[in-house]
Amino acid sequence: MRRISASENVRRYGAAVLAAIAALFLRKLLSPALGTENPFHTAWAAVVLSAWYCGVGPAILAILTALMGVWYWFLPPAGSFQLANPKAGISGMLGFAVFSCLIVALGEANRRSLGKSRWAEEQLRRAHAELERRVRERTAELSAANESLRELSGQLQQLRDEERKQIARELHDSVGQSLAALSMNVGTLQSQSRKLDLAGANAVSESAAIIQQIGKEIRTISYLLHPPLLDAAGLASALRWYVDGFSERSKIEVKMEIPAEFQRLSEAMEITIFRLVQECLTNIHRHSGSESATIAIRQDDHSVIVEIKDAGKGISLDKQLELSSGRTGVGFRSMRERLRQFGAELNIQSDRSGTSVSARIPLQSGTVSPLEREKAS
Numbered sequence: 571m572r573r574i575s576a577s578e579n580v581r582r583y584g585a586a587v588l589a590a591i592a593a594l595f596l597r598k599l600l601s602p603a604l605g606t607e608n609p610f611h612t613a614w615a616a617v618v619l620s621a622w623y624c625g626v627g628p629a630i631l632a633i634l635t636a637l638m639g640v641w642y643w644f645l646p647p648a649g650s651f652q653l654a655n656p657k658a659g660i661s662g663m664l665g666f667a668v669f670s671c672l673i674v675a676l677g678e679a680n681r682r683s684l685g686k687s688r689w690a691e692e693q694l695r696r697a698h699a700e701l702e703r704r705v706r707e708r709t710a711e712l713s714a715a716n717e718s719l720r721e722l723s724g725q726l727q728q729l730r731d732e733e734r735k736q737i738a739r740e741l742h743d744s745v746g747q748s749l750a751a752l753s754m755n756v757g758t759l760q761s762q763s764r765k766l767d768l769a770g771a772n773a774v775s776e777s778a779a780i781i782q783q784i785g786k787e788i789r790t791i792s793y794l795l796h797p798p799l800l801d802a803a804g805l806a807s808a809l810r811w812y813v814d815g816f817s818e819r820s821k822i823e824v825k826m827e828i829p830a831e832f833q834r835l836s837e838a839m840e841i842t843i844f845r846l847v848q849e850c851l852t853n854i855h856r857h858s859g860s861e862s863a864t865i866a867i868r869q870d871d872h873s874v875i876v877e878i879k880d881a882g883k884g885i886s887l888d889k890q891l892e893l894s895s896g897r898t899g900v901g902f903r904s905m906r907e908r909l910r911q912f913g914a915e916l917n918i919q920s921d922r923s924g925t926s927v928s929a930r931i932p933l934q935s936g937t938v939s940p941l942e943r944e945k946a947s
């Protein structure tokens with residue numbers, strides 16, 4: 571319950587007494603119309619007002635003031651505290667006092683319930699404000715956590731690329747070179763296979779074929795892990811090499827539209843676009859059922875636009891919903907993460923006539939001249 575200050579008390583008691591005095595004066599003014607009968611008419615109003623607005627103490631003071639005033643001014647003989655008809659005077663005053671007390675009790679009960687509901691409202695408002703503050707805090711914490719997760723995932727993506735590049739190099743340089751040496755040795759054996767019996771000669775030539783096959787596979791794995799053309803000749807050449815291999819393996823006809831004068835981009839951007847195309851083509855092969863695909867890459871002053879389309883069965887609406895809420899698909903998620911580093915977004919449009927995946931990647935500092943690239947490496 572709230573505490574009432576001394577100045578507020580003075581105001582409440584003062585107001586109650588003033589209401590009683592005003593009621594007495596009003597009764598005096600109305601005397602010609604109302605006569606001397608029932609002198610408490612206006613005093614009731616003062617009691618109700620003070621009970622409602624000022625509280626128990628001030629209302630009782632107002633009752634006493636009105637009672638004394640009526641006794642003095644209106645009960646005959648007027649202007650004295652004597653009573654011409656003590657029985658009627660006292661019963662009238664007692665009646666006024668009893669009913670006034672009832673009004674005060676009702677007023678107080680009402681004031682208390684109002685006070686309680688105001689208090690409850692205040693508590694509710696505070697709880698609401700506290701809740702909002704906590705939600706704001708949590709949201710800020712969550713977005714900070716999200717931000718650092720994004721940073722982490724970007725760094726992981728970079729590390730993965732670096733590692734792929736390293737493994738690709740190791741496979742090519744170390745295993746590839748050993749295989750080349752082995753192949754030469756087997757070649758020597760093959761040239762002398764006349765000295766061997768038929769089974770021996772067959773084993774040697776089979777081994778030569780197997781070594782060649784392993785060499786081819788290792789080269790393919792190494793190139794897919796990190797196409798050397800990407801560093802040496804740029805995105806367009808690396809994509810052409812990849813698309814040719816993809817078409818051969820999957821029997822999907824791929825049309826690639828990329829301008830001849832397409833300039834070199836930063837290493838991070840080239841690998842991002844390469845992986846985007848790689849993932850989309852893999853998806854087309856695995857999920858679309860399409861027999862053809864189109865890749866279009868072009869540049870304007872501010873951005874690189876990449877679009878990969880197929881003429882397959884499309885992505886079902888349920889799946890699209892899952893994809894847009896980020897609940898499924900490591901492939902699409904990692905594309906999105908890669909693009910986010912450049913402030914770009916992935917757009918997926920799909921219906922029964924096929925799927926189109928596109929992105930507009932702002933160039934910012936993403937374009938580098940071949941000279942700069944050479945210096946950097």
Ligand SMILES: Nc1ncnc2c1ncn2[C@@H]1O[C@H](COP(=O)(O)OP(=O)(O)OP(=O)(O)O)[C@@H](O)[C@H]1O
Binds near residue numbers: 856925
């Ligand atoms: N071109 C497409 N045509 C039809 N459905 C597709 C196509 N591309 C993707 N999808 C659907 O979208 C889903 C998500 O693709 P996403 O590449 O993210 O994951 P995934 O290919 O299933 O697995 P992975 O993590 O190996 O890439 C797929 O499972 C497939 O149902």
Ligand SMILES: [Mg+2]
Binds near residue numbers: 849853901
């Ligand atoms: Mg995929």
